[in-house]
Amino acid sequence: MSTPLCWLPTLDISNVDVSFGPWLAHRFLSSFRGRGHIISQSPGPWPSQETIQATSGGQWYCRGLTKVPKRSKPIGITAEISVPTGLADPALDVLNHALQTGPLVRLVAIRPHDLNLHQAETSLRTLLDTVIDTIWLDQQSFGWNALTWLIASDPRFQPAGISPQDVWRLSQLAEQLGRPLVLRDFSGKPDVPLPGLHHFSPEQSVPRALNSLPAWGRSP
């Protein structure tokens, strides 16, 4: 069985007012029958979540060099870094800081706007070989062309930040690569397989009745 392509519906409420965030998260999760991932400022009642502030026994979503007190040692860390462009890149400091704080469970890569695709690919492959076995690529910064290309070239890449409106692109890609597409979160529940796109074969399609002209009149 080939590695599934994962869709992780994610909602970041870390910048949302505390009186509104939980309601928003509840609405979001109910859209996906209780599945989905929440990134929040502090812990909440959600089965799959990460917090911006490190908490003892929680999952920490690390975006920078925030100091973590010993009493707040997280059990797992997700590091969100920009793709490193060299050894002196500050992104590596963030990564090292995360690694020193606790076990790294997930890496989310953001592409700097001026980094070309070949350089990004080389850098990401180095991280795959040395740091972690899966990297989640941020769709917004990578763009669809680079994202689909990288995922097609290596099954260790997964897409991050995919909106429900764009899941069809993942479905098309999964079909092209012969990989299953699943909805995944980190609640411990099993993956939900997503159905493929309805497939219209070019061979079977009948464009329109062409007996009369204008050719593209409304078909009966």
Next chain:
Amino acid sequence: MAVSFSLEPEQRALLTPVGRLSTSRMCWAGCAFCRLAISSPRMSLPDAPPGLSVDRLQADDIAWDAAAFLKLRGGLSIKEPFDYWLHLIRRIKELSQAPLMAFSPVEVWYFHTQERRPVRELVRLLKWAGADFLGSGGAELWLSGLPLEWAPYRLTQSEWLTVADAARAADLRFAASILVPPTGLSLSPDSIKVLQDVKPHHLDVKPLVSDGTHLGALGNANVVVTASSVNQLRQHLPEVPVYVDWAEEPEDTDAIFGSAGAERVLVPIWEVLP
């Protein structure tokens, strides 16, 4: 369907900005994959709407210098005779030094049947007027093994080959276009043999963009199937350069299609309509 490709890392295709000049948007042919044409009945020539005028070429909004490649093409409901377009081509060549791809075998065949002039004469005149290439249209369906019903009035294989032979005789370079459906390209041995015999100057790979066409249900061909198709063509026809006609977001396509073996990615930057 599982797509596969072998890559040449660090290869980059040349991103080539293309200026498009449309003779007319009106067309009676009704090709299902066409995004340019406005359908019109097949009317007699005096009743056809006017096409691109020479005066329109003088407009300040045309960035001639920005385009590294020019394409003149359009629908088949054209009012003006072939000789008018020769005049227009000469004017374009005065305004821009960029290589000009003027008319495809589809239009040449149309003028051939409409004005009853030999194909060889028409092609020679295009060359005389300054065209650097004959366009690639007309071969996309039968080369790609797609249903011919998509464009029942497009050229047959023998008609396209007639124009290609005439272009070769006139020493006018020509290209062959290949339409890539979202399900991927499946080249037949016949198509490969034709391309090996004809030896076009380059292959023009056109990923299907079905938005707004009657093939909308099929979806669009993404970078993965397009790169796979480029790769397939390079393996079968290593000596023929492949250009990708990419009408969508061009970001990273130079790296992606370059790795798959394409030489150029043609990206439209402006379009002049009548």
